[in-house]
Amino acid sequence: MLLKGKKVLLGVTGSIAAYKSAILTRLLVKEGAEVQIIMSTSALDFITPLTLATLSKGPVHHQFHDPKSGVWTNHVDLGLWADLFLIAPISANTLGKFANGICDNLLTATYLSARCPVMVAPAMDLDMYQHPSVKANLKKLKDFGNIILEAETGELASGLSGQGRLMEPEHILEYVISHFSKSQEFKGKKVLITSGPTQEAIDPVRFISNHSSGKMGSALADTFADQGAQVHLVLGKGAIKPDHASIKIYPVTSAEEMYQASSNIHHQMDICVFAAAVADYAPKNVSAEKIKKEGDGMTIELVKNIDIAYTLGKLKSPFQIHVGFALETENEEFYAKSKLEKKNFDLIVLNSMRDAGAGFQHDTNKVRIFTEEGKSFESELLPKNQIAELIIKEIKNLPVKI
Known part of the structure; x- marks a missing residue:
């Protein structure tokens, strides 16, 4: 019964x-x-x-x-x-x-x-x-x-x-x-999730961004909340919002805003999941007025944005879990494992742009998961809510005590 x-x-x-x-x-x-x-x-x-x-x-x-x-x-x-x-x-x-x-x-x-x-x-x-x-x-x-x-x-x-x-x-x-x-294993635990794209302004009407929909981050937020976690979601502009009413959302636009919102609460968190597709670069100079179309081309000087996961990874306590995402098109496993070590992740989730139906915009995903201990896991192509459950299951299996 x-x-x-x-x-x-x-x-x-x-x-x-x-x-x-x-x-x-x-x-x-x-x-x-x-x-x-x-x-x-x-x-x-x-x-x-x-x-x-x-x-x-x-x-x-x-x-x-x-x-x-x-x-x-x-x-x-x-x-x-x-x-x-x-x-x-x-x-x-x-x-x-x-x-x-x-x-x-x-x-x-x-x-x-x-x-x-x-x-x-x-x-x-x-x-x-x-x-x-x-x-x-x-x-x-x-x-x-x-x-x-x-x-x-x-x-x-x-x-x-x-x-x-x-x-x-x-x-x-x-x-x-x-x-x-539904399991309540994360009841009382505080979880930070970054999700969606960032937008880096060129002028008042134009920006640099990417194709991220935020669907994976939203699925993770809902799944953590379903299992009792207090979820803090730092959400890029235009990203899909989660369904769970208890999730606290911090709306942001740029990489700098996402970093500030994340760093302000990072020290309070038990688990941090960096699922956002943060722009690596931003225009050095943002025009206060719309740039007029002149000549045959335009050159925009870009400067590197702060690496949110790397920066907060240096502040990570022994009692925190950090989870990262990597979207790659070549030498995928090598780059994912490099990020795992460089950014002080306990676990990294690899998306390949080569997998049909996976990655940006899709309702489905296919991932490979690597842990700091050298363990790995590969999923089938599944709905993103099921992928979220698999990722959270792997987080539960980590040796880190929270």
């Missing part, structure tokens, strides 16, 4: 997929979860409270006040009771209310007052799911720190086929189990 002792508050909204909430309730209870259920008014047209009450072994809530019994349902108490608030299915209507703070029923009031993690599983027709307003509302919820279980693809109630089906109850159960089984 993988969910024994866990309290799951299940929200059910008006969707033809509401019948699957009965299956989901049964699966949750079978795994040992204590389940309470809130239904929206429109959900009552699709499945009866009696069915869900029988399966959950408890009352089903759908109104603040029952005029027959005189019982008052306290939405604040429900939100405080739960370890997880799971809304499956969530309709486009309720999704819009959640995203915009509209509070007109027991379910939406409980959502706004809940302190536990919130997980939502959308269900709607193909064109509704693809509508810009629905996409924007899903993004809002994700930005709020909610967990989105994307709709699955298949035959829909309308007769169309495409994305919009409620995730199957068995798959939702897997996500719930995974949510509660």
Whole structure:
């Protein structure tokens, strides 16, 4: 019973997929979860409270006040009771209310007052799911720190086929189990992560930069936060932001700003991960006005930026872990191992530009990891969140005590 002792508050909204909430309730209870259920008014047209009450072994809530019994349902108490608030299915209507703070029923009031993690599983027709307003509302919820279980693809109630089906109850159960089984090995540990590109100004409208998206750094930040760490993310301009609401973000633009933000907190950190693609050089002179196009060419004198990882590596204490990244195109292992030693890393992650689907901009990555002790590990091409888990696993295996 993988969910024994866990309290799951299940929200059910008006969707033809509401019948699957009965299956989901049964699966949750079978795994040992204590389940309470809130239904929206429109959900009552699709499945009866009696069915869900029988399966959950408890009352089903759908109104603040029952005029027959005189019982008052306290939405604040429900939100405080739960370890997880799971809304499956969530309709486009309720999704819009959640995203915009509209509070007109027991379910939406409980959502706004809940302190536990919130997980939502959308269900709607193909064109509704693809509508810009629905996409924007899903993004809002994700930005709020909610967990989105994307709709699955298949035959829909309308007769169309495409994305919009409620995730199957068995798959939702897997996500719930995974949510509660995440390791908290880094609880209380402070982690500094640098992520994304830096921009070095040429004039007020032009700059030197690179193709980094910050996706790898963001995945690492989310994974560390999921495992209990206090994450401090120094994030380059335009980089992808993480999902986890607890992550503290320090927005920066230039290499100098990234160094200042990192050095200010470095001494407080237990782990430092230098995942940013920092520009090696910057223009020596930055024009105060836009440089006009004249002649057939232009020469810009560049000066070397501070090497953030190298500089902070010299200040590293015996109780700190430093992790670096290397993106190479030739003699890859040699250059990665050279950086491992020169910058005082405990571990370095090598990306090769030769690997299709890896490196900048991609949602996937393929890495080789080298440790100071001489150990190495090579991954398959995997989504960056899975690569983040592999990197963190290797950090856990380091002999350094933190």
